[in-house]
Amino acid sequence: MIFFEISKRNIRLNWLRSFLAAAGIVIGVVAISSMGILAVLLRSRSRIPSQRWVIRSSLFRSSGLPARIW
Numbered sequence: 001m002i003f004f005e006i007s008k009r010n011i012r013l014n015w016l017r018s019f020l021a022a023a024g025i026v027i028g029v030v031a032i033s034s035m036g037i038l039a040v041l042l043r044s045r046s047r048i049p050s051q052r053w054v055i056r057s058s059l060f061r062s063s064g065l066p067a068r069i070w
Helices: 002-013 015-045
Strands: none
Touching: 002 015
């Protein structure tokens, strides 16, 4: 197909740009993956339980204003 021939020609002519783009994609994927793994490891080793926010509809009046919780 002509698409692949054009792609090969552009990679051959702009090899530095192609290499830098591929390296940037690899570095970005590795960085995001390692941050996710680090977050999971830190959360599993922490002694403080993770806070979860739960919004319940019973806390709100029909007027839309929050009701008193105490």
